[in-house]
Amino acid sequence: ELLGPFCDITDMFSGSEYPTANLYFENVWKIDMFLKEQSHSRDKVIRDMVLNMRAKFDKYWSEYTLLFAFATILDPRCKKVFLKYCYKKLYDDEEKAIFKLSQVIAKLETLLKEYTM
Template sequence: MSEMATYMLRKFEKYWRSYSVILSMAIVLDPRYKLKFVKFCFTKLNSDTADAKLKVIEDNLQLLFKEYLIPSTKTSLSEEHACGSGSGSNEMRDALEEFDMFESQLESNTGKTQLDLYLEEASLDRKTNPNLDVLGFWKDNRLRYPELSLMTRDVFSVPITTVASESAFSIGGRIIGKFRSSILPANAEAQLCTRDWICGQEDLDGSGSDFDEDEIVVDLEPYLEKLRGKNTLTC
């Protein structure tokens, strides 16, 4: 048992070392948690390596943010804001947006990046914002953090797992094999999705909870008898 426990411990330590950098970056971009929560999680795993792991996350955030600081992005953003302010549909909103842009320019002149300013700001209260729409927060603050909001949008669009896509490909391999390589796309989609479509249907009364799979079972015996008869005649 001691040898087995030692082997299991090595496995666990291997998986704990393989932490997700992009997932940690996404947590930092949540205004309720930022770097403090990431450091807290790393400390619970291993307090000796927490600071080193946190430094990796910070460095990757800075490197990624520099990719968004390109002239074309700034130009397109300024043009977009200029067009929006010239619409005249809501003068008060346009004036506030111009003020936000002005404030953002003042803050950038201090020598700190948008990422630095965001990390230095106080975190939002997690208890008073339990269901915060993070993307909505960055949309509302896109004028203060134009490039950082674009980076956040792209980071949050990264899937956190590949299980769903891998599962779809494995199921597809069982349906489209070497003997069925010419199956029509519509038929392949139907065979992939039929069970989800059927089980997702609701009853006529709208409850959908008393769905019985036995009702959709098809008796294949008559078809098998016909196939056996054809095979016998062929032989």
């Protein structure tokens, strides 16, 4: 039960020859949400496992989240709306979600300015 979402997402990525960057953000977000939910499990063993998994997840994905957020914004199917939705679910706080989204947009604008000069 605990490893099911990881298996499903791994199968999806490995089953596609060319997974696009926007798929990464959505699926990494799903894992993040799953870990958040499981961290409140009644089972202490599950909570301890999730705590260890969370530490590794944060270590490996914290640097890539911004890049995948850019890809999500640039995807015409998602844009900022999907990113805001994900942040709202993740943080359970509208203001924090808007702040996080504004940080991502500011960094993307900075990057785009570098290429237009």
